[in-house]
Amino acid sequence: xxxxxxxxxxxxxxxxxxxxxxxxASQTVSSxxxxxxxxxxxxxxxxLIYGASSRATGIPDRFSGSxxxxxxxxxxxxxxxxxxxxxxxxxxGSSPPYTFGQxxxxxxx
Amino acid sequence: xxxxxxxGAGLLKPSExxxxxxxxYGGSFSDYYWNWIRQSPGxxxxxxxxxxxxxxxxxxxxxxSRVSISGDTSKNQISLRLSSVxxxxxxxxxxxxxxxxxxxxxxxxxxxxxxxxxxx
Numbered sequence: 001x002x003x004x005x006x007x008x009x010x011x012x013x014x015x016x017x018x019x020x021x022x023x024x025a026s027q028t029v030s031s032x033x034x035x036x037x038x039x040x041x042x043x044x045x046x047x048l049i050y051g052a053s054s055r056a057t058g059i060p061d062r063f064s065g066s067x068x069x070x071x072x073x074x075x076x077x078x079x080x081x082x083x084x085x086x087x088x089x090x091x092x093g094s095s096p097p098y099t100f101g102q103x104x105x106x107x108x109x
Numbered sequence: 110x111x112x113x114x115x116x117g118a119g120l121l122k123p124s125e126x127x128x129x130x131x132x133x134y135g136g137s138f139s140d141y142y143w144n145w146i147r148q149s150p151g152x153x154x155x156x157x158x159x160x161x162x163x164x165x166x167x168x169x170x171x172x173x174s175r176v177s178i179s180g181d182t183s184k185n186q187i188s189l190r191l192s193s194v195x196x197x198x199x200x201x202x203x204x205x206x207x208x209x210x211x212x213x214x215x216x217x218x219x220x221x222x223x224x225x226x227x228x229x
Contacts (some may be wrong), residue, residue, distance in 0.1 A: 035215035044203055044219035045154070056217060088154060092207075092214035097169040100154035 002027055002091050004101035012107040013079055021074040021104045023089035028069050033093030036065055036074045038085045039103075045088060049074060076106075084108045111136040113220035115204050117189075121227050127191040131204030131220050138162055138185040142207045144216065145178060145189045149200035159207065160187055194227045201225075 003026040013019055023034065032052035037045035047056040049065035052072055062077045076083055089101040117129035133143070139162035148154050158168035160178045168176050177190045191198060202223050205216035 031212055033212060033214070037216075044205075044222055045216070046219075047215060047217045050213075050215045050217075090154075090215060092211065095211075096156070096159070096167045096214075097171070098156045098214055100156070102153050 001097055002029065002094055002099055004089050004091055004099055006087075006089060006101035006104045008104060009102075010105045010107065012109055015079055015081060015108055017079050019076040019079060019083075019106060021076075021087050021106070023067075023072045023074070023101050025070040025072075025091060028093075029072075029091045030093035032068050033091060034065075034067070034072050035090045035092065036063075037088045037090065038083075039088065040085045048087075079108055081108050111206065111218045113204050113206065113218055115202075115220040115223050117202075117223055117225070119224055119226060121194050121225065122229055123195050123227060124193055125227075127189070127194050127198065127202075127225055129189045129202055129204075129223055129225075131187050131189075133185040133187075133206070136206075138182060140209055142209060142214070143180065143187045144205045144207055145187075146203045146205055146216070147200040148203070148222075149197075151197075152200075155200075157189065157191075157202075161209070194225075196227050199225065199227045 005024045034052045036049040039045040053065045086103045112134040115131040142159045144159045145157040160166045175192045180187045204220040206218040207214045
């Protein structure tokens with residue numbers, strides 16, 4: 001089972017700034033099969049990025065994904081107050097079980 | 110527009126069986142896998158298992174001995190049963206859609222979530 005570690009645990013930034021959220025896998029994620037999700041309180045996770053760098057339908061281009069192998073990054077540019085949320089990575093490159101990181105909480109102050 | 114609507118009992122006693130159902134509205138039921146995922150404060154997001162329209166299932170080994178996922182293609186519904194629950198099974202349970210190939214096993218549509226509490 002691939003273990004995903006996300007860092008930092010919490011990130012506090014101001015509107016207009018940029019954010020870089022990291023996700024590190026315990027072994028190579030094949031075919032860059034990594035997704036990112038955004039979750040706000042009381043809501044289900046929302047798909048942002050799949051295939052490490054492809055934006056899901058309706059996701060603004062302020063959100064971008066990069067990385068390969070074991071190290072992946074979600075970059076959010078020009079932060080807006082509504083970007084406050086917990087962000088999770090998920091790998092699906094190996095046979096099930098699919099696994100998630102523990103999340104990064106992004107606060108926009 | 111694809112919508113997943115789920116329901117089921119929210120309060121269980123230890124040793125009882127958790128039972129949830131998820132109905133899929135809009136889109137194709139047969140072209141995707143349908144999953145159950147849970148989220149607890151202690152363990153974060155945990156994938157429980159998946160089923161396709163043919164009834165083929167895969168489960169998380171950590172839960173395999175207690176979990177069963179079934180589907181009803183006539184109603185576009187999937188169901189989750191988790192037996193012998195304990196307090197550790199307290200979580201918000203989600204149903205979610207993923208693609209039909211392993212290269213698309215990310216979750217693009219989610220149900221609204223059901224909080225299941227296990228307490229005596």
